[in-house]
Amino acid sequence: MINVKEQSVTALQAMLRAGEITSVALVESYLARIRQLESAPYHLNAISDLNPNALDEALAADNARLKGQVTPKQLLFGIPVLIKDTIDVAGMPTTAGSLALADNIAKSDATIVQRLRSAGAIILGKNNLSEFAHFMSNTQPSGFSSRGGRVINPIMPDITPSGSSSGSAVAVAASMATVAVGTETNGSILAPNSIVGLKPTHGLLPNDGILPLAESQDTVGPMGRTVSDTFALFAALNQYNQNQKLVPVMKPHLSVLSSLKWTTSLHEAVSDYVDHYDRVDMPEEQPNDDDEKAVFLSEFQHGINSYLTTHSTRMNTLQDIINFNQADIQKRAPFGQELLEKALLAGDATQEKQRVQDIARRLLDTMLKDNNVLLGDDTQLINLAAIAGYPSLTVPTGSSDDLYFHGLSSVIMVAKPFNEIALKVIGQSIESHHQRLIPEF
Incomplete structure (x- = not known):
């Protein structure tokens, strides 16, 4: 077996190219680690389903490599990738964690899964x-x-894994794969700690074939243990995008929240790339919570009904899901389903959406000034970036003395639209001066 713990995409690619390992052996090793960590005494519950064709896909990759059939565009050739269970993978269930959708077997791949396969990735x-x-x-x-x-x-088993993409984050943190694909509406990629998460510019990556929450904020994004791994996955997801080019960056320009908790390491990381930065305050004005909730409720109702009409499941509408859960509420919805029920009654929220987006974009633009990256550790940045649709990145910086939320610390970066490369540059500098926490097992 290959020791896959903490292996990077770059290292695995080098070993595959050199013939030191095979994709079959790599998949077998990850499957063995998954079996170990999904069983006693760990029971991480990070994996919902394994791809029954993963070993066949790995064998096909090995044979293609032997025949010299790897192309330059296949950026993740032979690398196993995990996918959040809101994303369609042909022949596998897409359930969003709900027993109501246990029979929802995807007939085709979501576009981002198609892109992964085109890049040579193996769906683990x-x-x-x-x-x-x-x-x-x-x-x-x-x-x-x-x-x-x-x-x-x-x-920290007693601390929340945080974010709806928690399974993707935990799987990556525990080396069940090098990278995983998550989705975010508000914080689901950025909130999980101990890994790197990139929420790209809203609309940059396609959402078709993905079970929605709120279309105006839903974004698919890469998650990895390092900035390099995360952007390797991002490159594979984005390389077939012909509609928008990312902004090239020679030297990022920074705004920094005045409330940022500076450390010597963080000072060193920032000074590696900039001689000057603008200090800014988080505005007291924020988007109205009730407006944002109205948007979620309205868009979820429309989005889930639309998704169900194109998928083969006994659930045809949101009402069907609510009825199914209600028939055995203790098993199917032990914490209730009031958000589903409120969504069923929601009206149009176009005006609320416009209000919150206008406010979030204006506030971020004011804080960014003439710079392309805003740096901080205030979780309000996550909310503003999500509503505005601006790209954002989180980089773990170790443990925190303040255990009230996560017990793990990270730096949050928000950039102007399509400035993902600037996030990468600053993120790598911060990462180089910090040590993320690694599971003991």
Whole structure:
């Protein structure tokens, strides 16, 4: 078996090219690690389903490599990737963690999965999540789904794994794969700690074939243990995008929140790339929470009904899901389903959407000034970036003395639209001066 713990995409690619390992052996090693960590005493509950064809895909990759059939565009050739269980993978269930959708077997791949296959990636399996992207009830714990159980934080088991993409984050943190694909509506990629998460510019990557929460904010994004791995996955997801080119960056220009908790390491990381930065304050004005909730409720109702009409499942509408859960509420919705029920009654929220987007974009543009990256550790940045649709990146910086939320610290970066490369540059500098926490097992 290959020791896959903490292996990077670059290292695995080098070993594959040199013939030191095969994709079959790599998949077998990851499957063995998944079996170990999904069983006692760990029970991380990060994996919802394994791809029954993963070994066949790996064998095909090995044979293609032997025949010299690898092309330059196949950026992840032979590398196993995990996928959040809101994303269609042909022949596998897409359930969003709900027992109501256990029979929803995808007939075709989502576009981003097609791109992964074109890049040579092997689909290893799918990740557990907060049910319906954390849109069941206000009391539902983060990382819990009725189908998959509760995702466990591998660094601090008593601390929330955070974010609806918690299974993807935990799987990566625990080396069940080098990288995983998550989705975010508000914080689901950026909130999980101990890994790097990139939420790209809204609309940059396609959402078709993905079970939605709120179309105006839903974004698919890469997650990895390092900035390099995360952007390797991003490059594979984005390389077939002909509609928008990313902004090239020679030297990022920074705005920094005045509330940022500076450390010597963070000062060193920032000074590696900039001689000057603008200090800015987080505005007291923020988008109205009730407006944002109205947008979620309205767009979820429309989005889930639209998704169900194109998929083969006994659930045809949101009402069907609510009725199914109600028939055995203790098993199917143990924390309730009031958000689903409110969504059923929601009206149009076009005006609310416009209001919150205008406010979020104006506030971020004011803080960014003439710069292309805003740096901070205030979680309000996550909210503003999500509503505005601006790209953002989180980089872990170790442990935190303040355990009230995660017990793990990270730096949040928000950039102007299509400035993902600037995020990468600053993110790599911050990463080089910090040590992320690694699970003991």
